[in-house]
Amino acid sequence: MRLIFSEVEESDAGEYSCVAENIADKRKISFSLVVSTAPVIMKHPVDIMVNEGEMANFQCLYNNSSSAVVYWLKDENYLRDTGNHIIFNEQNSSLTIRNVSPSDGGNYQCEINSEGFPPVLSKTAVLSVKEKLKFIPAPVNRKLELGSNAKIYCKAGGSTPPVVKWSRIDVRSAEWPPHIRDDNGTLHFNRVLSTDTGKYMCVATNSQGIINATIDVDVIVMPKFSVQPSDTVANEGDPVTLHCLAEGDPLPIIQWDKNNELNGFNHKRFKVLENGSLYASEINTDDEGKYGCTAGNSGGLRRHEVTLIVRVSLMMWCRYRRARRKALMLAQATTADAENSDIHDMEMKERSQKNHIETNVCEENTELMKSHGEYGEVFLARAEGLTGENSESVFMVKALENKSESLIAEFNKEIAMYSKNAA
Numbered sequence: 001m002r003l004i005f006s007e008v009e010e011s012d013a014g015e016y017s018c019v020a021e022n023i024a025d026k027r028k029i030s031f032s033l034v035v036s037t038a039p040v041i042m043k044h045p046v047d048i049m050v051n052e053g054e055m056a057n058f059q060c061l062y063n064n065s066s067s068a069v070v071y072w073l074k075d076e077n078y079l080r081d082t083g084n085h086i087i088f089n090e091q092n093s094s095l096t097i098r099n100v101s102p103s104d105g106g107n108y109q110c111e112i113n114s115e116g117f118p119p120v121l122s123k124t125a126v127l128s129v130k131e132k133l134k135f136i137p138a139p140v141n142r143k144l145e146l147g148s149n150a151k152i153y154c155k156a157g158g159s160t161p162p163v164v165k166w167s168r169i170d171v172r173s174a175e176w177p178p179h180i181r182d183d184n185g186t187l188h189f190n191r192v193l194s195t196d197t198g199k200y201m202c203v204a205t206n207s208q209g210i211i212n213a214t215i216d217v218d219v220i221v222m223p224k225f226s227v228q229p230s231d232t233v234a235n236e237g238d239p240v241t242l243h244c245l246a247e248g249d250p251l252p253i254i255q256w257d258k259n260n261e262l263n264g265f266n267h268k269r270f271k272v273l274e275n276g277s278l279y280a281s282e283i284n285t286d287d288e289g290k291y292g293c294t295a296g297n298s299g300g301l302r303r304h305e306v307t308l309i310v311r312v313s314l315m316m317w318c319r320y321r322r323a324r325r326k327a328l329m330l331a332q333a334t335t336a337d338a339e340n341s342d343i344h345d346m347e348m349k350e351r352s353q354k355n356h357i358e359t360n361v362c363e364e365n366t367e368l369m370k371s372h373g374e375y376g377e378v379f380l381a382r383a384e385g386l387t388g389e390n391s392e393s394v395f396m397v398k399a400l401e402n403k404s405e406s407l408i409a410e411f412n413k414e415i416a417m418y419s420k421n422a423a
Contacts, residue, residue, distance in 0.1 A: 010035050038120075039068050039112040045125035050100050052132045058095040060110030060122055068114040075106045097127070105129040133158035133208040141216045144192045145299055146249070152187040156204035156211070163205050169214065170198045194219050221249035223295035223302040233309045233401070234283055242278040242306065246295035252302075257292045265291075285310045288403075311376070311401050375411050376401025 001020075005012060013035040020027045043061035050056050060070060070093040072079045079095075081088045087096040097104055105127050112120040139154045156162045164185030167174075180196070181188040185204075189196065197219045203212045227245035234240045246252045254276030258264035265287065270280045276295070280287065292305040377399040400411050 008035055010037055034067075036067050036114060036116055037063070038117045039063060039114045041110075041112065041120060041122050044123040045095075045108060045110060047126045047128070049128040049130060051130045052100060052102060054100055056097040056100050056104070056127055058108055058110070058125055058127075060093050060095070060112075062093070062112050062120075068112050071111040071113065073109045073111060076109075100127075100129055102129045102131050130159050131157055133162060133204065133206055133211055135202070135204065135211065135213055138213050139202050139215050141218075143218045143220050143298055144189060144196065146192055146194060146219050146221050148189075148192050150189040150192055152189075152200070152215075152217070154185040154187075154202035154204075154213070156185070158204075158206045158208050160206045160208075165203050167201050167203065168198055169201050192219055218298075220297065220299035221247075222299040223248040223252035223297055225293075225295065225302060225304060228304050229278075229291065229293050229306045231307045231309075233311060235311050236284050237282055240280045240283050240308070241273075242291055242293070242308070244276045244278065244293035244295075244304070246276060246302065248295070248297050248299065250297045252295035252297045255294050255296075257294070259289045260292070283308075283310055309401060311399055375399065375407055 001018070003016065003018075013033055015030060015032055017028055017030040040063045041060065042063060043059060045058040045060055048056050048058070058072070060072075062068065062070075070088070070090075072088065072095045079086055085098055087098065088094075089096065093110065095108065095110070107124045107126055109124055110122045112122075114120075134157060136155050136157045139152065142150075142152055144150045152166075154164055154166065156164050166182045166185070166187045176182060177193075179190040179193065181190075185202065187200070196217060198217060199214055200217055201212055201214045203210065205211075223246045225245065226247050227243050229242045229244045232240060232242060242256075244254060244256075246254060254272065255262060256265070256272055256278050265278075265280075269282055269287075270278060273279055276293070278291065278293070288308055288310045290305055291308055292303055294301055294303040296302070375398055398411075398414075400408065
């Protein structure tokens with residue numbers, strides 16, 4: 001058995017039951033028939049004008065259609081329910097816009113979608129936002145460099161273009177000095193003076209009213225080096241001072257870095273003096289590198305970088321050799337067996353004579369002539385005791401001052417060769 005509708009009407013909607021019965025039993029089944037109709041908008045959204053910051057509400061009423069879905073469009077683009085600013089009300093298909101801003105102004109439409117029928121668009125409703133008088137953005141405190149050309153901006157907006165002017169509230173005179181000009185909210189400074197420090201007020205007016213904002217202007221002097229550090233070459237073990245003095249207003253703070261690492265030097269031997277210079281009580285080869293002096297104040301930063309080269313001198317080599325030999329002799333003396341004291345005394349005498357020669361070489365040498373070689377400085381020196389107790393010899397000294405890895409390797413080869421021949 002079938003139930004046939006030749007032409008479905010809206011009144012055909014309802015609950016239907018089918019009953020089957022015989023002498024054995026009776027069965028019944030029920031169903032609901034829903035008749036969807038083309039949506040018809042009964043009340044279109046209308047034009048609205050609201051003040052900035054207020055709430056706007058659009059309505060879109062249509063005939064009852066349980067399967068219909070409502071969408072909202074602004075300037076032909078679909079809107080999304082944000083939950084706080086843009087809100088869709090499913091119960092009455094309205095649109096609510098909270099805390100309206102000028103950017104919310106535009107053309108709005110609702111769209112009704114029902115299954116089996118084409119979408120239905122409402123008429124266009126215009127949202128007009130009356131912009132309130134306000135700064136966009138509000139002016140802020142400024143720091144101006146002494147002697148520079150500068151501008152301070154103050155912009156405002158409203159339902160009608162406001163008139164914007166500056167005034168100085170800590171000076172009685174209503175006239176601006178010759179080097180300052182107010183151009184509808186832009187304050188021009190032609191070579192800033194120290195007397196320009198003070199309080200300034202921006203005032204904006206239109207038919208909606210008047211607003212003002214006050215800022216502080218400080219005149220500062222950017223850091224400037226009065227003494228710049230310079231590239232320095234020093235002997236290992238010597239004290240070194242890298243001079244760095246700066247001036248400015250406020251007085252700059254000076255900081256040092258080594259190889260771009262702030263305070264990356266040995267704090268036991270290095271310290272920053274009160275005048276900003278970097279002092280090292282004693283330097284070694286590990287202290288070589290790039291040193292940067294940075295002077296900064298509220299006006300900005302200035303930085304200058306120099307190179308420190310550490311030269312290994314013959315004197316330092318001698319100090320190292322003497323200390324090493326002294327420690328060796330002391331260790332052997334304390335461990336010597338009493339039964340071999342005679343042999344030990346002879347060995348100590350020989351070592352003493354050899355050490356005497358080294359001491360003479362280190363302490364009695366004087367430079368005769370300097371030149372420059374592939375590794376660095378080359379000079380002649382004179383020493384006593386190299387070939388005999390009372391003899392005097394002239395020898396050549398090479399200093400390694402180059403950081404090239406290949407030259408360092410060659411230098412080490414020469415040292416190894418001469419050490420082997422000496423042994």
